[in-house]
Amino acid sequence: MRRKTQVKTVKNHRFCPGRMAETAMGHPMVELMKTMKLTQKESMLLQDLKTSEEICIEKYNEYARKAEDQALADLFLTIKAKEEEHLNTINQLISGKVPMMGNGQNGQGSGGQPGDGQATKQSKSKADEYMLKDALDTEKHVSSVYDTCIFEFTDAGARSALNHIQKEEQEHGQMLYDYMAAHGMTA
Numbered sequence: 001m002r003r004k005t006q007v008k009t010v011k012n013h014r015f016c017p018g019r020m021a022e023t024a025m026g027h028p029m030v031e032l033m034k035t036m037k038l039t040q041k042e043s044m045l046l047q048d049l050k051t052s053e054e055i056c057i058e059k060y061n062e063y064a065r066k067a068e069d070q071a072l073a074d075l076f077l078t079i080k081a082k083e084e085e086h087l088n089t090i091n092q093l094i095s096g097k098v099p100m101m102g103n104g105q106n107g108q109g110s111g112g113q114p115g116d117g118q119a120t121k122q123s124k125s126k127a128d129e130y131m132l133k134d135a136l137d138t139e140k141h142v143s144s145v146y147d148t149c150i151f152e153f154t155d156a157g158a159r160s161a162l163n164h165i166q167k168e169e170q171e172h173g174q175m176l177y178d179y180m181a182a183h184g185m186t187a
Contacts, residue, residue, distance in 0.1 A: 002172070034098050036155045045149045052142050053087040054078075063135060068125040076180055079135075081113045081170045085167045098157035101119075103166045129185050132176055136187060139173040 038046070060080035067073040092099050147165035153159045177187055 010153055016023055034100070034157060035096050036098050036158060038096060039154070040096055042158075043094070043154055046090055049145065049149060050087065050090045050094065052145060053083055053090055056083040056138060056142065057087065059135065063131045066127065068128050068133065069183075071129055072179065075175060076131075076135070079175065082172065086168070089161055089165060093161065098155055099161050100157055101160055117184065122141075124184060129180075132180050133184060133187065136173055136176045136180070139169055139176065143169040143173065 058082055060076045060083060064073045064080065066075035067076060089099055143166055146162055146169060150159050150162045150166065153162065180187055
C-alpha cells in the first residue's frame, strides 16, 4: 500500500514531513497528514466510532444542560469539547487522512478538574449522580471499542490516532470518577 504525504499551508504555517506546526500560542498541533486506503472492515469500524462519538457529544451537551451543580456542567462541557475533537479525528480517518499525533498531546494539559476546591460541597443530587454513572459507563464502553479497533487497523498512524483517543477516553472516565469521589458518590 503506497501512502502519500500531504503538505499544505494554513495561516502561514507550512506542514512539512518531520516538522510540527504550532498555533499562534506556540502549542503543538497535529503534524501532517498522510493518506491511506481503508479496508471495508476499517471503514465499518470507523463508522461505528463516529456514531459513538456523536452520541457522546449529544449526551454531554444534554447532561451539561441538566446538571444541577455548575461544576458538573462545566466538566460535562469540557469532556464534550474533547469528544468533538475525537469526532474530527474519526472524520479525517474516514476520508483516508491519517493525523499524526504530536508529542505533548496527552489530554492532561488542562490543569485542574472543573470544581476543584469545591470537593467539600457534597452535591448529592440523584439526577447528577445518575448522569455521572451513565457517563462513566459510556466512557468505559467507548474506551473498550477503541481498544478493539486499534488492533484491527493496518496503518500504524491510524492505530496511533485511535490509541491517543482511547487514552483520552480513559482520562474522561477518571475525571468523572474523581468528581464522584469528591462529592461522596459511588461509581
